[in-house]
Amino acid sequence: MRDVEGKVAFITGGASGIGFGMARTFLAAGMKVVMADISEANLADAARQLEGSNQAYHFMRLxxxxxxxxxxxxxxxxxxxxxxxxxxxxxxxxYAEPMTTAGYGSWDKMFAINVGGVINGIVTFVPRIRAHGEGGHIVNTASIAGILPLPDNGGIYSGSKFAVRGISESLRLALAPHGVGVSTLFPGLTRSRIMESLPEGEDDELSLGFAEAHRYAMDPLDLGRAVLDAVRDNKPFIIAHPEFREEMKELHDELMDAIRDDLPMDPRRAEFEMTRRNFITELKRNAGD
Incomplete structure (x- = not known):
């Protein structure tokens, strides 16, 4: 989707934080933007910020x-x-309760929104994007916590974002033959209203540290520009926070070190996996990877 001018974007969670940063970036690039958000307050605030603009946008509660x-x-x-x-x-x-003590309600709510919302967007929009035949792109917001796991208090959140990552990477392979790109966004600390979901009195070390670090978080407009660049270049991953580079490399090395070469392997199994790999490689080539 190199030429985005005049194209239409639909953003969930679009009236604040990362979503609104993307919206303003897309509008500046000449796109028509629908910002959907569950919060009436966020919608009203975003409308005030864009008041008087002659750009093509629309708000809706969703x-x-x-x-x-x-x-x-x-x-x-x-x-x-x-x-x-x-x-x-x-x-x-x-936010969710610590994963070691949380009940079903915390797990269900987190996955219903963070994963179910992505699924509902895919099921609703992908057939429509394929049907109009003009090409398109999908950006699914995961988190750096979808690559680097969080401990107890963030465990449910991290699990949901790992799920978004897996869905997105498979969807990219599936849609490549249809001229539709897919990118996974892995943001780190970015200025948003996510802190408003933190219950009062939450005083564990991780939560307090997160609250303090949030003061120095990335500007959503900077992240929005990174998203637009990835859409135009059909990039599979969007990682705009370089502070995670070394930690990601350490994780990669841990994974590679975990592979054992001393166990028996039937060559026919290896042959099958090579066939699978070649198939995936061709799909990635079609996706521009």
Whole structure:
């Protein structure tokens, strides 16, 4: 999607933080943007910030866990601006109880929004993007915690973001033959309202450190520009926070060191895996990787 001017973007969680940063970046590039958000306060605040602009945008309230509402939102976007080309599954929450003590409710809520919202966006929009035949792109917001796991208090969140990563990478392979790109966004600390989901009195070391570090978080507009660059270049991954470079390399080395070469392996098994690898390689080539 090299030429984005005049194209239509639909962003969930689009009225604040990362989503609004993407929206403002896309608008500046000449796109038409639908910002969907569950928070009336966020929608009102974003509307005030864009008031007086002659750019093409539209706000709507949307609960990404509501599948009928997602379909209605897609209909509304198409009626207003025409076919959607860029889908950003960005809505998410950041807090849950510690995974070692949490009940089903905490797990269900986190996965319903962070993973279910992405699934609902895919199921609703992918057939429409394929059908209009004009190409397109999907950006799924994971987190650096979808690569580098968090401990107890962030464990449920991290699990949900690992799921988004896996869905996105497979979807990229699946959609490559149809001219639709997929990128996974792995943000680190970025200025947003995620701290508002942190309960009062939460005083564990990780939560307090996160709150302090959030004061120095990345500007969402900077991250939005990184997203737009990735869409234009059809990049599979968006990692705009270089402070994770060494930690990611350490994780890679740990994985490679874990491979054992001393166990028996039937050559026919190796042959099958080589066939699978060649198939994946061809799909990646089609995706531009």
């Amino acid at each position: 609960d990404v866990t509501d599948r009928e509402a997602m379909a209605a939102a897609a209909d509304e976007a198409e009626q207003l601006f025409g076919a959607v080309h860029l889908l950003c599954n960005n809505a998410g929450i950041g």
